[in-house]
Amino acid sequence: MIQFSHVTVNYGYVPGALKDINLQLRDGDFTLILGPTGSGKSTLLRLIYMDILPSSGIVTVGKWTSYRITPRQINLLRRNIGVVFQDFKLIDNLSVFDNVALPLIIEGYRRKYIRRLVHTLLDEVSLLQSSEQRASTLSLGEKQRVAIARAMSKDPFIVIADEPTGNLDREASKNVLSLLERIHKNGTSVLMATHDYELIKDTPYKRIYMENGQLLPPDRTINIGKQKIRLLTQEE
Amino acid sequence: MKLLFVLRQTFNNLWRERTPVTATILTIFIALSILIALFEVSWILYNQLHDLKKNMVVEIYLKTSISESGTARVRSMLEDQNTFDRIRYISKDAAADIFQEEFGEDINEILDENPLPPSFEIRLKPEFNHPDYMSILKKQLEEMPEVEEVHYRHSLIDKLENITEAVVVTGIFVLIILVFAMNLLIRNTIKLSVYARKRQIMVMKILGSGSLLIRMPFILEGAVEGLIGGILSASGLIIAHRFIASTFTMVNFPPRIYQILWINTISLGIVLGLLASAYSAGRFINKIHSKK
Numbered sequence: 001m002i003q004f005s006h007v008t009v010n011y012g013y014v015p016g017a018l019k020d021i022n023l024q025l026r027d028g029d030f031t032l033i034l035g036p037t038g039s040g041k042s043t044l045l046r047l048i049y050m051d052i053l054p055s056s057g058i059v060t061v062g063k064w065t066s067y068r069i070t071p072r073q074i075n076l077l078r079r080n081i082g083v084v085f086q087d088f089k090l091i092d093n094l095s096v097f098d099n100v101a102l103p104l105i106i107e108g109y110r111r112k113y114i115r116r117l118v119h120t121l122l123d124e125v126s127l128l129q130s131s132e133q134r135a136s137t138l139s140l141g142e143k144q145r146v147a148i149a150r151a152m153s154k155d156p157f158i159v160i161a162d163e164p165t166g167n168l169d170r171e172a173s174k175n176v177l178s179l180l181e182r183i184h185k186n187g188t189s190v191l192m193a194t195h196d197y198e199l200i201k202d203t204p205y206k207r208i209y210m211e212n213g214q215l216l217p218p219d220r221t222i223n224i225g226k227q228k229i230r231l232l233t234q235e236e
Numbered sequence: 237m238k239l240l241f242v243l244r245q246t247f248n249n250l251w252r253e254r255t256p257v258t259a260t261i262l263t264i265f266i267a268l269s270i271l272i273a274l275f276e277v278s279w280i281l282y283n284q285l286h287d288l289k290k291n292m293v294v295e296i297y298l299k300t301s302i303s304e305s306g307t308a309r310v311r312s313m314l315e316d317q318n319t320f321d322r323i324r325y326i327s328k329d330a331a332a333d334i335f336q337e338e339f340g341e342d343i344n345e346i347l348d349e350n351p352l353p354p355s356f357e358i359r360l361k362p363e364f365n366h367p368d369y370m371s372i373l374k375k376q377l378e379e380m381p382e383v384e385e386v387h388y389r390h391s392l393i394d395k396l397e398n399i400t401e402a403v404v405v406t407g408i409f410v411l412i413i414l415v416f417a418m419n420l421l422i423r424n425t426i427k428l429s430v431y432a433r434k435r436q437i438m439v440m441k442i443l444g445s446g447s448l449l450i451r452m453p454f455i456l457e458g459a460v461e462g463l464i465g466g467i468l469s470a471s472g473l474i475i476a477h478r479f480i481a482s483t484f485t486m487v488n489f490p491p492r493i494y495q496i497l498w499i500n501t502i503s504l505g506i507v508l509g510l511l512a513s514a515y516s517a518g519r520f521i522n523k524i525h526s527k528k
Contacts, residue, residue, distance in 0.1 A: 049442065051442065072446075074444075075444040075445065075446055076444065077444070078441075078442060078443060078444030079443070079444035083442060089435070089438070089439050089442065090439075091435065091436045091439055092435075093248075102439075102440070102443060103443045103444070105238055105241045106238075106440065106443055106444060106445040106446075106449060108238055111240075150443075154443075
């Protein structure tokens with residue numbers, strides 16, 4: 001379970017990147033965070049993998065709590081979370097195989113185990129044929145699929161996806177969403193931030209709306225990009 | 237797999253940054269060669285000085301007309317000093333025997349008499365083997381009416397001491413500059429490598445990597461630079477030793493000098509490379525984290 005209690009984040013002299021957030025995310029849920037650019041979605045996600053710590057309030061992720069976490073524990077926490085980024089964060093000069101294997105190398109697994117698992121994961125994202133290719137040579141859609149395979153290699157309890165379709169065309173975006181849905185069906189929690197309302201409008205998942213660093217109550221209309229959106233209740 | 241990953245990263249870095257890496261290796265090579273050569277010269281000079289001091293003899297020539305009681309007075313004065321390892325009396329006859337041994341001629345036959353004065357030959361205890369004490373002793377002895385002259389090779393010792401001191405001082409000065417230059421170049425190479433792999437470092441952190449795994453390729457990079465610089469330096473020094481040994485036959489290097497040079501130069505190169513890169517890697521990687 002992930003819990004935010006009265007969480008506020010200030011970036012340097014810019015106050016209120018997040019303002020008094022109270023939120024609870026249950027294990028096994030697929031949750032969507034919606035909101036325009038700059039609304040605080042990425043900040044909220046960065047708090048979960050403790051890339052930043054709250055200025056005030058407490059973030060609890062499983063057994064880890066933000067106010068008494070050590071750098072070593074942050075590393076352990078991150079090894080249990082899969083993160084997918086808009087810009088993929090792949091290492092361009094490494095092969096597809098090495099990019100997916102990296103979390104397993106960090107954990108110190110044996111070569112044989114890594115080879116078997118990485119091949120299985122690449123097969124699942126339909127990129128087994130490209131395993132020896134350099135990451136830099138892939139298309140954007142393929143890069144994101146590699147990033148998802150890398151996130152899954154750690155068998156995480158949650159996958160956090162920060163605008164995973166932000167750089168992709170419609171077809172590639174649908175592929176990425178369907179991959180995340182498959183991950184969710186296998187029992188892993190998924191938390192996806194997006195402002196692509198068109199992509200997720202027919203999905204049945206729990207939604208959280210953000211604007212100006214705050215969670216919005218449902219039953220009102222907001223602007224996301226060029227679209228006017230009526231907010232749905234969380235369970236709608 | 238971790239080790240393989242670290243080694244691959246290390247050699248990728250070395251290849252990618254080959255120009256600054258080559259400059260660093262050359263600096264290490266030059267710095268180590270000068271460093272070891274200076275150390276060796278200082279060591280040889282110090283040993284020469286030590287041997288000279290250890291074997292240095294002070295000769296106290298007495299008046300030729302000295303009586304037995306006068307000789308006894310000088311001996312008792314010397315014994316009272318308690319600063320000598322050995323006191324040896326050389327009578328006029330003994331001096332003539334030494335002359336004959338050294339020059340193959342009997343002085344009594346050449347000059348019809350023995351003009352050689354009786355003397356004392358003394359060897360100072362090591363702790364008193366100092367030019368200042370020597371000159372005090374010389375003055376004190378020459379004030380005695382029984383003493384004609386006091387001899388010791390102070391000018392050679394003074395000269396050798398001055399040279400040794402100059403070499404050591406220059407050596408320390410050069411050492412500081414070279415270590416500083418070497419450190420600066422290694423730091424620069426590591427800095428370039430770290431910034432070239434900024435993205436990878438950030439990704440590895442997000443994936444939960446410990447800092448040792450991130451730093452290790454950079455630390456090894458410094459060690460490899462030190463190792464190659466050390467090998468080049470040891471090879472250069474060995475060639476120089478062989479040349480000196482074959483050209484100047486009076487120069488004798490200690491036994492096993494090549495093994496000593498090989499082991500010491502390479503170890504020193506690796507240690508210096510490791511220290512400089514470990515310090516730089518930590519510093520620059522931390523900077524990248526805080527800029528995230």
